[in-house]
Amino acid sequence: MARGDTRASRGGGIRRLFTWRKLLGTFLVACLLGMGALYAAYLIVPVPANANAEATMQSNVYKYSNGKVLARTGKVNREIVGLDQIPKKVQNAFVAAENKTFYKDNGVDIKGTARAAWNTLTGKGKQGGSTITQQYVKNYYLDQSQTATRKLKELVIALKVDQRMRKDEILAGYINTSYYGRNAYGIQAAAQAYYRVDASKLTVAQGAYLASVLQAPSQYDWHAAGDKGRRLVQERWNYTLDNMVEEGWLPAAERSGLTFPVPKAPKAAPGMEGQTGYIVEAANAELVRQGVNETDLKAGGWTITLNIDEKKQKALVKAVEQQLEDKIDRKDDEQAVVQAGATSVDPKTGAVVALYGGVGATEHWMSNATRRDYQPASTFKPLVLASALENDAETQDGRKIGLGTVYDGTSKRPVEGSDEPFAPENEDDRSHGMVTVQTATNKSINSVYAQMIVDVGVGNVKKTALDLGMKDGKDFGETPAMSLGTMGASTWDMAGVYATLDNHGKKVTPTIVKTAAHKDRKAEPVRSIGSQVVSRETADTVTKAMMGVVESGSGFRAAGNYDAAGKTGTSENNRSAWFVGYTPELVTAVGLFGEKPDGTGQVTLTDTINPGRANGGRTPAQIWGAYTTKALGGGSDERFDLEIDESQIVEPVPSRSETSESPDPTPTRTETDEPTAPAETGTPQEPTPTRTQTQDPDPTPTWTRPTRPTSPATPPPPDEGVVSDALQ
Incomplete structure (x- = not known):
C-alpha cells in the first residue's frame, strides 16, 4: 500500500473515532456527571454548625474615658x-x-x-x-x-x-x-x-x-x-x-472630588507594659464581680470604656516618677524593695480616674493599687473617730467624744476599760501630755486613739469601717490594736472609704469601668453611689479633723493651693507608709510597700528612700501633693462645704513650741492647740487656756499657716509614726 494511502486511512480512523457527535455526547455526559456530582455534593455537604476557631475570635478593646484606645x-x-x-x-x-x-x-x-x-x-x-x-x-x-x-x-x-x-x-x-x-x-x-x-x-x-x-x-x-x-x-x-x-x-x-486617602504609618498595638496591665486587670476583675463570665471575657469582643482620665493618669505616673522613681536606684538591693501604689477617685461619681500599680505590669504583675496584704496603719484612725461621733460615744469618765475632747497622750499608756491589755508606743516614744482629739489627729498619737477605740467599742468601730467601705472584716482582729490599722487594705479600698467621707457620708464604691458592651450583651455598671452610711455631720466633722493634719500636722507636705484633708500612716516595722487625702473634687490614696525583690515577702522601708523611717508624711504625701496639684490644674478654688456642730471646731491656742527630731533642718511648727498638761495624776482634764510664750527658750522659728497656701508648706511639724515595731 502506498504511503499516502496509509496516512489517509489513519486520518479517517481518527475522524471516525472523534466525530462531532461523539465529542458532543462526551461533553454532555461530562456535564451531567458534573451536575450530578454537584447535586450529590449539595446533598452531602452541610453548612457547618459552628464557625471555625479563628472566625469569631476577637480582641477586647479598652478605652480611656475620652474614647482613646488604651489597649487591645x-x-x-x-x-x-x-x-x-x-x-x-x-x-x-x-x-x-x-x-x-x-x-x-x-x-x-x-x-x-x-x-x-x-x-x-x-x-x-x-x-x-x-x-x-x-x-x-x-x-x-x-x-x-x-x-x-x-x-x-x-x-x-x-x-x-x-x-x-x-x-x-x-x-x-x-x-x-x-x-x-x-x-x-x-x-x-x-x-x-x-x-x-x-x-x-x-x-x-x-x-x-x-x-x-x-x-x-x-x-x-x-x-x-x-x-x-x-x-x-x-x-x-x-x-x-x-x-x-x-x-x-x-x-x-x-x-x-475625592483624593487618595494615604493611611497613617503603622503603629504597634498598645500592650500590657507600664500601667496598662494594671488597669486592664482591675477592669476585668470588676467585670467578673459584676457577673460577666470569665470565659466569655477571655473570648473577646468587649468594648470597655474606662473611667480612667488620660490626663490625670499621666499626672499620677509623673508624680510617682518625680517623687520616688527618679530618686532611687532599682538596681540597688535595698532600694529595690520599695513598691508604690495609688488609686484616685472622683468622690461625686465614684469613678476611678487614675491608678498606679507599680513600676510596670510586665515587670511587677501584682498591682500595688489593689493588693490587700499590707496594713493601712494610722489612715484607719479617722474611722475610729467617725464611729465615736456616729455612736455618740463617751470617754471612760462620761465626756462626749469630739474634736475638743481631751485625752492623755502619754506614750505606752495602758488603755482603760479593756479586757485586752494594750499600751502602744508613740513615735519616738514621745509623750504629749493632755491633748485634744484634734491634736491627737494632727500628730497621729497612738495612745489617744487606742483609748478612743475602747471608749467607742471595738465592734462598733468595725461596723462603721465596713459601712464606710473597708473590706475583709475577718482580718480585722477585734482588739484595741485595731485602732492602729492592723488589718489588710488596698489603696483602692482606702480611696473608697475616704471618698465616702468626702461625699458627706454617702457610700462611694470606686468603679473603673464606665461602660462594657459586647455585640450580644452589656455588663451592668457598678452602683457607685449608695446610701447614707454615716451622718453628714459625722463625715464633715472627720473631714474637719483631717484638714488639721494637712494644715498643721503630719501631712503638711501635701498642702497646696486647694482645700485638703488627709491622714498619714506608717505600719508595723515600717513595712508600709501611706497618705490618703482629698479635696472637694478628688480623693487619692498613696501607699509605699516594702517587698522582697523576688516578691516572696514583706520587708521594712527603713533606710531605703531616705535615712531612717519612710513615713506617710514624706514621700507618699509628696506624691499626693504633686499629683493633686497637676490633676486640679495647679489648684482649686472649691472649698469643703461642711455642716458640723460649731462646738467641734478647735481653734488653735498658742503654746510653747515642741522640739522634734526631724531629719529636715527646717523650722518646727508652734503647737497652738494643746491644753495645759495637768499634774501627773493620769486623769484627763478639760483644757485651760495657756499664756502665749513671748520668749521661747529654744530659738526656733515658728510657722503661721497662710490663709491660702500657694505651695506645699516647708516647715515640718513632728512626723507621725513610731520607732521600731510599734504601729502608727
Whole structure:
C-alpha cells in the first residue's frame, strides 16, 4: 500500500473515532456527571454548625474615658461591629471592589470558581474568583487552603448560605472576618490600624482603600509597599470608586472630588507594659464581680470604656516618677524593695480616674493599687473617730467624744476599760501630755486613739469601717490594736472609704469601668453611689479633723493651693507608709510597700528612700501633693462645704513650741492647740487656756499657716509614726 494511502486511512480512523457527535455526547455526559456530582455534593455537604476557631475570635478593646484606645487584648485583633456602625457608602465600596453583582447573584460564581479550581489542579497557581458570599464562607466556616476539595465545599456551602441568610448579614460577616494586614481582622480593627478612627467614622475614600487593600494586604499597605504596590492599590481604589458610580452608589460629582486617602504609618498595638496591665486587670476583675463570665471575657469582643482620665493618669505616673522613681536606684538591693501604689477617685461619681500599680505590669504583675496584704496603719484612725461621733460615744469618765475632747497622750499608756491589755508606743516614744482629739489627729498619737477605740467599742468601730467601705472584716482582729490599722487594705479600698467621707457620708464604691458592651450583651455598671452610711455631720466633722493634719500636722507636705484633708500612716516595722487625702473634687490614696525583690515577702522601708523611717508624711504625701496639684490644674478654688456642730471646731491656742527630731533642718511648727498638761495624776482634764510664750527658750522659728497656701508648706511639724515595731 502506498504511503499516502496509509496516512489517509489513519486520518479517517481518527475522524471516525472523534466525530462531532461523539465529542458532543462526551461533553454532555461530562456535564451531567458534573451536575450530578454537584447535586450529590449539595446533598452531602452541610453548612457547618459552628464557625471555625479563628472566625469569631476577637480582641477586647479598652478605652480611656475620652474614647482613646488604651489597649487591645486577645490572640486576634478583631472587634466585630454591625452594619449599622458602618457608613452605607463604605459598605457599597466593599461590594464595588469585590462583587458588583452581590445583591443579585445566588452566592456563587461558577465560572470563577471552576477557573480557580482548574488552575490550582494544573499547577498554574492558586487563584481566587470567589463572590463575597464564598469569601465569607471561606473565612467563617472553612480555612484559607486553596485545594479543589475546599473550593467545592466553599461553592456548595455558599449556595446554601445565600438561601438562608440575608445579604446584609453575609456582607457584615465578610467585612468582619476578612484580614486587612497590620494584624487587623475585621473593619473596626482595620479602621484603627490604618486611620486611627472607628469604623463608624470612615469616609468613603478611606472605605474604598480598605476594600481595595483586601486583595493583597501585604502588597497594598501604602507604607510597606514599593512603587508597584502603591500604583496597584491606587488603581484598585479608582476601580472601586468607578464601580460605585456605575452602580449608582456614589454621585459622579462627589467621586471627582475625592483624593487618595494615604493611611497613617503603622503603629504597634498598645500592650500590657507600664500601667496598662494594671488597669486592664482591675477592669476585668470588676467585670467578673459584676457577673460577666470569665470565659466569655477571655473570648473577646468587649468594648470597655474606662473611667480612667488620660490626663490625670499621666499626672499620677509623673508624680510617682518625680517623687520616688527618679530618686532611687532599682538596681540597688535595698532600694529595690520599695513598691508604690495609688488609686484616685472622683468622690461625686465614684469613678476611678487614675491608678498606679507599680513600676510596670510586665515587670511587677501584682498591682500595688489593689493588693490587700499590707496594713493601712494610722489612715484607719479617722474611722475610729467617725464611729465615736456616729455612736455618740463617751470617754471612760462620761465626756462626749469630739474634736475638743481631751485625752492623755502619754506614750505606752495602758488603755482603760479593756479586757485586752494594750499600751502602744508613740513615735519616738514621745509623750504629749493632755491633748485634744484634734491634736491627737494632727500628730497621729497612738495612745489617744487606742483609748478612743475602747471608749467607742471595738465592734462598733468595725461596723462603721465596713459601712464606710473597708473590706475583709475577718482580718480585722477585734482588739484595741485595731485602732492602729492592723488589718489588710488596698489603696483602692482606702480611696473608697475616704471618698465616702468626702461625699458627706454617702457610700462611694470606686468603679473603673464606665461602660462594657459586647455585640450580644452589656455588663451592668457598678452602683457607685449608695446610701447614707454615716451622718453628714459625722463625715464633715472627720473631714474637719483631717484638714488639721494637712494644715498643721503630719501631712503638711501635701498642702497646696486647694482645700485638703488627709491622714498619714506608717505600719508595723515600717513595712508600709501611706497618705490618703482629698479635696472637694478628688480623693487619692498613696501607699509605699516594702517587698522582697523576688516578691516572696514583706520587708521594712527603713533606710531605703531616705535615712531612717519612710513615713506617710514624706514621700507618699509628696506624691499626693504633686499629683493633686497637676490633676486640679495647679489648684482649686472649691472649698469643703461642711455642716458640723460649731462646738467641734478647735481653734488653735498658742503654746510653747515642741522640739522634734526631724531629719529636715527646717523650722518646727508652734503647737497652738494643746491644753495645759495637768499634774501627773493620769486623769484627763478639760483644757485651760495657756499664756502665749513671748520668749521661747529654744530659738526656733515658728510657722503661721497662710490663709491660702500657694505651695506645699516647708516647715515640718513632728512626723507621725513610731520607732521600731510599734504601729502608727
